[in-house]
Amino acid sequence: MNKEIHATRIGHVNLKVSNLESAIAFYTDVMGLTLMQRFGTGGAFLGYGGYHHHIGLNTLSSEGGAPPPESCTGLHHVAFLYPDRDALIAAVQRVITHLKDVGSDEVPQVRDHGVSEAIYFHDPDNILIEMYCDRPTEAWPYDSAGNLAMFNKQVELEAFLNS
Template sequence: MTAPIDPRARIGHVHLRVADLDRALGFYCGVLGFALMQRYGTQAAFVSAGGYHHHIGLNTWDSAGGAPAPPGSTGLYHVAILYPTRAALADALSRLDAAGIPLTGASDHGVSEALYLDDPDRNGVELYRDRPESDWPRDEAGGLQMVTRRLDLAALRAEATLR
């Protein structure tokens, strides 16, 4: 048996194949609010939150003009973007509402609250915020007990600061 991974390891970025770079940038920068850090013509771009070199890479190297993966195929299920607060997640929902981007789901998992949607290339996207660990649901033995309940979108919308 091998030793476990160092607990400080993190996912540094995700790189997505897209059919149209400008369309993808319109979504990730124009709707979600990521900043464009660098662009390589019509082939690739790197976007970030907070000035990091990149959280999301977008490229058309093998996918320019391509179709999304068909249902039933393997690949990315979704990329999850962690928001620091409930108000920040509410602001993300306001951005989606303003852009007319529909949700594919919205769940309260006890440990987190999550919005689910597709980007323009039908890559799954989860926007979520974690609850403080002290608020996580536990069973009688103290074990973590994740749940899936409907997220109250009206209550979340009421917390938005972007109007």
């Protein structure tokens, strides 16, 4: 494989949000990013570990806007990869606290994908967020022909948190 292609990775995502202040608060307080730079009242860059930005937020054409209808094309979700299960559980507990604090009745959905455990919920702009941690590659499921055999099994939130 071409070394340049193999070294390529996804760098950041830029989200159109309806309210910059609430989006910054959510992504810093709940998701743990650091505000790296603001662009007046129209945008911000947030990152982990001092990186210039993993998430861009902007209200350039979306301030006060509504989420797109479910049937529209576009971003399905933003995924946050945690280094291990303990870090994921701690992050999920912050999300549960946040959802209760804002009066949301949303219950994060837990899925076992075989290669990873993932939790799904929505940010203040109804953007689907995935938080996950990978299992060791030697634990990944394969079919009898040696092909990766991921799946999407629902897991109860309490069972995930207590396992």
